[in-house]
Amino acid sequence: MILATPAMATEGMFALGFSTNQRAMGGAGVAYGYEAMSATLNPANAANVGxxxxxxxxxxxxxxxxxxAPGPRVESNSNYFPVPNFSYNKPLDNGKVFNISVYGNGGMNTDYPINMFGVGSPTGIDLSQMFISATYAGKSGNLxxxxxxxxxxxxxxxxxLPFGSGRDWSYGxxxxxxxxxxxxxxxxxxxxxxxxxxxxxxxKYANLFENRGEFDVPGSITAGLAYKANSKLTMMLDVQRIFYSGVDAISNPVGPPPFGTPGGPGFGWDDINVLKLGLEYKANDTMTWRAGYAYSxxxxxxxxxxxxxxxxGVVTHHLTVGGTYSFNPSNSIDFAIEYAPENTVTGGPITLDMSQFSVSVGWTRKF
Structure with a gap:
């Protein structure tokens, strides 16, 4: 699974959502526990799922x-990546809930068919991250x-790149x-x-990443609300802050001192805010529709x-749609489509560009 996690997530290096249904609603749902995977957005959601x-x-x-400029556009290859996820939610005899979830949190990938640094081609990087979260949740009154x-x-x-080679692994x-x-x-x-x-x-990349190969995963915080307008329609609003500044290898500016040294150069990424809007409409016992929008x-x-x-990782707008078809009270199929239109950033003669598209399917089994 680790080799199949996201190639370039949609909030810089973070995934917009971790499940099919989350992607269908723009990644929103920090205040809405409705599926086993909702614990990945907020561990407290597990307490409200059976x-x-x-x-x-x-x-x-x-x-x-x-x-x-003035050269032609160079496009990265390797444009299709499978991203799996799994979650199991189990109420316990003591009234609490246990949840185990495995999912891709983010990553980065480029694969340019040219020699950019005199070391050979293709040129690029491949970073994949897999999270395994064991959740213990409960409920006291309304909390x-x-x-x-x-x-x-x-x-x-x-x-x-002239900073190391071969696949390396990191754990934490x-x-x-x-x-x-x-x-x-x-x-x-x-x-x-x-x-x-x-x-x-x-x-293996002590000469690339700051402090001799250090590359932690940034922290984040998300606040949001879920409003049930009626028995069929639920609306969600989430606001997220991702703290890229907490990881020097990601946030340090490009420039001296040499790569790999303590305090050395990074990618220069800034902290970002993300706004997510999601809608869920339960048309009937068989069909549920979802839609969302996110700005990063x-x-x-x-x-x-x-x-x-x-x-x-420069995309900013994300449009999503999807739904769930229930075959019976125990089994359903989830689906989602996500599109991020092209965005560009120009610095001097260099212009970066990126757009994204994804299709998701899932299976939910209720016991």
């Missing part, structure tokens, strides 16, 4: 490249809570936690946060385009 198991697969297709110790496995490989983890408060039968408020995931170093600030500035060639 005995359930989910599998999902996203086929993710990023179109990314760059233009260095749900959840805590998720999380293990992270990531792998990295660079081609055509951190903590995710959250709450959901039911202010009324119609309105729920959610808050979820993730610590920075402290990772072992990429030893761009972490790559004009001053960072030279390193951004390797990781052009």
């Amino acid at each position: 005995h359930e198991m989910q599998f999902g697969l996203d086929i993710f297709s990023p179109n990314r490249g760059f233009t260095q 749900s809570w959840g805590i998720s110790p999380t293990v992270v496995i990531q792998t990295f490989r660079a081609n055509g 983890g951190g903590l995710r936690a959250g709450i959901v408060y039911e202010a009324s039968p119609q309105l729920s408020l959610g808050l979820s946060g993730s610590t920075k995931m402290n990772m072992t170093k990429f030893d 600030e761009n972490p790559v500035g004009p001053e960072d385009v030279s390193m951004g060639i390797l990781a052009p």
Whole structure:
């Protein structure tokens, strides 16, 4: 599964959503527990989901490249990536809930068919991350809570760079936690946060990443609400902050001192805010429709385009649609389509560009 995690996620290096249904609603749902995978947005959501198991697969297709004037556009290859996810939610005899979820949190990938640094071709990088979260959740009155110790496995490989070669692995983890408060039968408020995931170093790339191969996973915090307008329609609004500044290898500016040294250069990414809007409409017992929109600030500035060639995570707008078809009360099929129109960033003679498209399918089994 780790080799199939996202090639270039939609919020810089983070995934917009982790399940088929989350992607259908623009990644929103921090205050809405409706499926086993909703624990990945907020561990407290697990307390509001029954005995359930989910599998999902996203086929993710990023179109990314760059233009260095006056030359032609150079497009990255490897444009299709399978992204699986799994979750199992089990109410316990003590009234609490246990959830285990495995999902791709983010990554970066470029594969340019040219020799860019005199080391060979193709030139590019491949970073994949897999999260394994074990959630313990409960509910006291109108307040749900959840805590998720999380293990992270990531792998990295660079081609055509003078800073190392071959695939390397890194391991680590951190903590995710959250709450959901039911202010009324119609309105729920959610808050979820993730610590920075402290990772072992990429030893093969000690000459690339800051502090001799250190590459942690940034922390984040998300607040949101879910409003049930009536028995059929639920509306969601989430606001997320991703703290890329907490990882020097990602946020340090491009420039001296040499790569790989403590305090050395990074990708120059800034902290970003993300706004997510989601709708769910239950037409009948068989069919549920979903739609969403998300706006993500761009972490790559004009001053960072030279390193951004390797990781052009510059898309900002995301349009999503999908739904669920229930064959019976126990089994249903989920589907979603996500589209991020092209966005560009120009710094000097270099212009980065990226657009994205994905199709997701999933299976939900209720016990």
